[in-house]
Amino acid sequence: MNGKTWRNLKEEKADEIKTFLLKAGGKEEARKNPSEVWRIRLPDALFTYYQNRTLYIAHGPSEKNLLPIYQKMEEIAGPRYSSPDREMLFGLDETGKGEIIGPVILAGVSFPKELFPTIDKIVGLSDTKRPHKFPYWENIFKQLSSLKVKGFAYFVEEISPDKLRKENLNRLLDKGYKKIINFFLKGMGEEKRLKEYRIVLDDYGIGKNFRRFLQCLQEKGAEVIVVKSADSEYLEVKTAAILAKRFRERIIKKIKENPKYQIAGLTIGSGNLSDKETKEWLRKWKEVYKNFPYFVKQSFKIRI
DNA sequence: GTTAGAACGTAATGTTAGCG
DNA sequence: CGCTAACATTACGTTCTAAC
Known part of the structure; x- marks a missing residue:
């Protein structure tokens, strides 16, 4: 079913x-x-x-x-998502904040409004609020990738657990999103085209600097929207969320399948602390090797 | 297989009581 | 009066359970 x-x-x-x-x-x-x-x-x-x-x-x-x-x-x-009111749609979202294993992945997507119905068909009804096996995300990703020729574009940023140890998470998100937006600005050539864009992102606690940067984009003609649970209201944000998820799941899958990172028949599990296998793996790993590998967030203040 | 809802995890940030 | 520790809230997640 x-x-x-x-x-x-x-x-x-x-x-x-x-x-x-x-x-x-x-x-x-x-x-x-x-x-x-x-x-x-x-x-x-x-x-x-x-x-x-x-x-x-x-x-x-x-x-x-x-x-x-x-x-x-x-x-x-009527449409389940806020209708496109600009020529170009641009959404940003991240995943992996609450997991002890693996990086935080940020994604940005942009597409012309003509693709809205097509993308709605691909991701609109997809179930992203519960866990799925990797092929589920990969399948959606492949369908989206095939739209590249029609103007669909994406960019992904990674925040490693190591960076997280040294700097505030929300400020790293600020930087990551700024980087993604700048990458797109370069890609579009002229800033004049900002007038064609609607830029939407989730309100995670944006910093002053990044807020100013967004304000600047707005002054240059872009429509900038910052809202809570943006992914349920804006298709471009939900699409970015799926992309972020797909890239994170791919990284998790690779770690999981690497025999080097398996211990006593245990894998890293889902990477979330509420996963018993993840917790057991952490305990066992510490017991045997003392130090954790690069993909474990040391910034989490928990005792194992 | 599904839902709703609560429990259980983290981080960041907002609020406030009270100490020096 | 100002600082800070403690508490509360708001995000992000997963898992468990009762009810089918």
Whole structure:
């Protein structure tokens, strides 16, 4: 079973979608959980609407028959993301802040607004709020990469655990994002083109200097948006989040598969401290080798 | 297999009581 | 009066559980 999630779907819109699904041959089934509002089954697909306004779609291996239904649903509910109001969209996001293993990865993506519907199809319904195996991220990444010829571009920055030990995380994020933006500015040639851009990033606690830099971009004509949980509102930020995730997962995978970094049958696990395998690996590694390898964040103040 | 929600981790930053 | 330690809040995460 494959799943897709549609978040922040308003009650009225959900009602309209329900009516439409029933008309399209769906059969309403009994709620199986107090958090559910309704569930409707179509051939090879189950639509469940939850009280927190999430519509979850569980479907079989082929979703070809569902495409017209998705299309109709979008017509009813409107776009899930803030519509493109500029020619070019530019989103930034990071991943790996809360993990003890591996770097923090920053990503920036830019694409022309014409690609918005295409990218929406690729990442719009993808489920990024829970863990997935590497091929899940890789598959999305490959689809996005194929859009390079049509103007999709990305840049990735890495903050190593070593850097994190010496400097404030948020200031490193400031620097990393600035670097990414400058790289793009160079790529676009003329700053005049800033007028075509909408730049969106998450509010992680931006520093004064970087804020000034962003202000400067705004004065030069760019639309700059800094908001909390930007990835659920802006497609360009969600796309950047996926890219960051893919690059981080690739690094984690390489470490995990390296026999040099396995001990007593243990791998590094997910890299998060709440992962029992990660914690056990850290304990064992310290016991045997005393010092940790380069990819362990010494900045974390925990005793193992 | 899914959800919601809480528990459990980190870092950074905002707030405030109280000490010298 | 100013500084600082302690507490609270807000981000980022994963995992567990009850309910299907």
